[in-house]
Amino acid sequence: MSNDPSNDSQQGLWTFVVEGIRAAIPIAVGYLPIGITFGLLARAADIPTYITMLMSLVIFAGASQFVGINLIALGSNCGEILVTTFVINLRHLLMSASLAPRIEPGYSKGWLSLMSFGITDETFTVASTHTAQHLKPEFLLGLNLLAFTTWNIATWIGLFLAAGIPAAVKTSMGIALYVMFIGLLAPACRHFRAALFIALAAMLVHSVLYYLPFAAAMAAGLKIVCSTVIAALLGAMFFPGEEDEF
Amino acid sequence: MKYVLLVFGMGLVTYLPRMLPIVFLNNINLGSFWQNFLRFIPYAALGALIFPGILYSTGNVDSAVCGGLVSLLLAIVRVNITLVVLGGIAGVYLWNLIM
Numbered sequence: 001m002s003n004d005p006s007n008d009s010q011q012g013l014w015t016f017v018v019e020g021i022r023a024a025i026p027i028a029v030g031y032l033p034i035g036i037t038f039g040l041l042a043r044a045a046d047i048p049t050y051i052t053m054l055m056s057l058v059i060f061a062g063a064s065q066f067v068g069i070n071l072i073a074l075g076s077n078c079g080e081i082l083v084t085t086f087v088i089n090l091r092h093l094l095m096s097a098s099l100a101p102r103i104e105p106g107y108s109k110g111w112l113s114l115m116s117f118g119i120t121d122e123t124f125t126v127a128s129t130h131t132a133q134h135l136k137p138e139f140l141l142g143l144n145l146l147a148f149t150t151w152n153i154a155t156w157i158g159l160f161l162a163a164g165i166p167a168a169v170k171t172s173m174g175i176a177l178y179v180m181f182i183g184l185l186a187p188a189c190r191h192f193r194a195a196l197f198i199a200l201a202a203m204l205v206h207s208v209l210y211y212l213p214f215a216a217a218m219a220a221g222l223k224i225v226c227s228t229v230i231a232a233l234l235g236a237m238f239f240p241g242e243e244d245e246f
Numbered sequence: 247m248k249y250v251l252l253v254f255g256m257g258l259v260t261y262l263p264r265m266l267p268i269v270f271l272n273n274i275n276l277g278s279f280w281q282n283f284l285r286f287i288p289y290a291a292l293g294a295l296i297f298p299g300i301l302y303s304t305g306n307v308d309s310a311v312c313g314g315l316v317s318l319l320l321a322i323v324r325v326n327i328t329l330v331v332l333g334g335i336a337g338v339y340l341w342n343l344i345m
Contacts, residue, residue: 026327051249058257068256078252086259091291097267098287101276109269116265121295128288171304172313172339178300179317179334185292186321195289202293210298224294231290236283 013138020142023130026180027122027143028150033173034062035151039158041066045073049159056155060148061120063088063221088221094228095124104134111137118144122177129184194239202231304338308345313338 035056042052047069055065064085071081096119103112115137123143127135189196206227209215215223276284304310316337320330 026331029328029331048249051253054250054253055256058253059260061260064256064260068253072249072252078248078255081252082255082259085256086263089260089263091263092260093263093267094287095291096264097271098284100268100271101281101284103268112269113265116268117261119264119268121291125288125292125295168342169339171306172309172335172342174303174305175300175310175313175334175338176331178296178303179313180327180331181292181296182314182317182334183321183327183330185289185296186318187324188289194286198286198289199293199296202290203297206294207298224291227294228287228290231293232283232286235286235290236279239286240279240282 013136016136016138017142017145020139020144021146022142023126023139024123024143024146024150026183027126027147030122030173030176030180031147031150032154032157033170033176035154036158037170038062038065038069039155039160041158042069042155043159045069047072052159053152053155056152059085060117060151061089061092062151084219087219091121091221091225091228092119092124094225095119095121095128099124099128099135102128102135103140104136107137115140115144118148120147122180123147125181125184129188194235197238198231198235201234202227205230304342306342309338309341312341 038056039052042055043049052069055068059065059068067084067088068081071084096116099119103115118140123140127140127143130139132139185195185199189199206223209218209223209227218226300314301307301310304313313334314337317330317334320333321327325333
């Protein structure tokens with residue numbers, strides 16, 4: 001923490017880390033079943049155990065990892081797998097750009113690049129709907145730490161204790177991350193009219209790309225990127241004067 | 247060994263889009279239109295992530311709608327987000343149990 005420019009005491013910084021860990025609890029609830037499923041599927045696809053564990057350690061992105069084991073199992077070539085992984089996660093480019101101005105200024109590039117490793121759909125949405133005006137890197141550290149740890153432990157559980165969770169509970173837990181998104185969106189919509197408009201616009205655009213045949217060839221990740229960009233642009237066009245309402 | 251290199255490659259192409267904007271846009275001043283655009287990204291991303299993906303998250307559209315509605319209701323009456331998540335899971339579980 002030697003790069004910290006502020007005058008907070010060490011103890012003050014720890015409260016931000018703890019706050020981040022607490023904010024990550026709903027993410028952890030959602031990551032458990034998905035990480036376990038990942039471990040199970042990887043085992044079913046005959047991926048070597050150490051490769052599966054390595055994926056959760058160095059990639060830390062659910063969609064990439066699921067598609068990755070799928071493509072590896074299908075015998076796809078490495079170039080194909082890398083391009084697909086890249087496209088799937090292009091949306092993180094937007095999320096990172098959106099977080100950038102909200103992070104407390106003055107932290108080193110080293111700190112920022114460390115924090116950015118933990119950006120996922122879930123940590124991003126929790127961080128960006130956090131009410132503090134500036135996001136402390138210590139808060140993000142706590143948030144990412146619990147999310148990352150849970151993801152990896154869940155992967156191991158999936159690999160080693162495959163039969164542990166009853167099937168009925170596991171299928172029910174598939175909805176966990178989606179309803180967490182609902183829980184994050186609802187308060188924003190209550191305080192801020194544009195948020196509801198923008199979220200509904202994104203749902204509409206995504207549905208069009210999802211169901212209409214003309215976009216069938218688009219990768220799932222690219223559809224999310226396009227829907228997000230279009231809805232945010234519409235928001236910026238229709239709500240030009242709302243920047244002070246956050 | 248081939249797989250180890252592949253996994254590190256996947257890690258790299260996943261990491262770069264996360265890292266580049268946050269490191270290089272941190273101190274840049276954008277116009278108000280683009281500032282708003284970036285600030286609206288979370289709501290847009292949440293919308294796109296929720297729908298229609300939620301419908302197919304449980305293998306059964308009806309149970310997913312049930313779980314989604316339970317969570318929406320809990321979110322509207324402002325309960326803690328962990329309870330919103332647990333309520334949604336319970337909604338799906340009970341639907342599958344009863345129907």
